[in-house]
Amino acid sequence: MRIVLATGNKGKLREFKHMCQDEVVAFSDLLGEFDIVEDGDTFASNALIKARTIYEKLGEEYLVISxxxxxxxxxLDGAPGIYSARYAGVGVTDKDNLYKLIETMKEKGVRATPAYYTAAIAIVSKYGEYVVHGWMHGDVIDEARGNKGFGYDPMFIPAGFDKTLGELDDDVKKKISHRAQALKLAQPIIQMLKGK
Known part of the structure; x- marks a missing residue:
């Protein structure tokens, strides 16, 4: 059973390939590029929408992860939340979103404030659907520091650290990230499904 990742985000694809020992293929390598409308109201529902869409196009020989x-x-009452990828608008870059959040903090007169990352990983195969979650808590600051990672990483300082994710080595991030926490929970499910 081939494992396909239902994302067009190159940063996420790189992280998944790095964290998974299995070969992971981007859906675009098999189906070409196209957009999936994420109109769910939670991280879990949006992850399932993406995984189901790709699974329906590929069929039973595939295990799709999103x-x-x-x-x-x-x-900010939980913002940007599920709108993190389009916080500054549609068709924007990671940097646009990052600087919009920095600007919002400055407008509120806040230099640092608690924040958390959420990752919902959905797994869809002929054996059913599963969703797991991972979190990473810390603080966001009103400036970008470092050029590692992607998204909001340059402004996020994980709990217990004094550097942003943009400054920390990838090996550290791999151990503590929200995606790494969710993937730890997803890996036994993936192995179980592959063994069926």
């Missing part, structure tokens, strides 16, 4: 993730700030 991730929906984002950053939430309690001071």
């Amino acid at each position: 991730d929906d993730s984002g950053i939430s700030l309690p001071i």
Whole structure:
């Protein structure tokens, strides 16, 4: 059973390939590029929408994994949340979203505030559907530091650290990230399904 990742996000694909020992193929390598409308109201529902869409196009020989993730700030009532990838608008870059959140913090007069990342990983195969979650807590700051990672990483300082994810080595991030936490829960499910 081939494992396909239902994302067009190159940063997520790189992280999944790095974290998974199995060969992971991007759906676009098999089906070409196309957009999937994510109109769910939770990370889990959006992850399932993506995984189901790709699974329906590929069929039973595939196990499809998708991730929906984002950053939430309690001071902003949980925003950007499920809108993290389009916080600054549709068709924007990661940097646009990052600087929009920095600008929002500055407008509120906040230099640092608690925040957390959520990752929901959906797994869809002929044997059923599964969703697991992972979280990473810390603080966001009103500036970008470092050029590693992607998305909001340059402004997020994980709990217990004094550097942003943009400054930390990939090996550290791989151990503590929300996606890594969710993947730890997803891996036994993936192995079970592959063994059937």
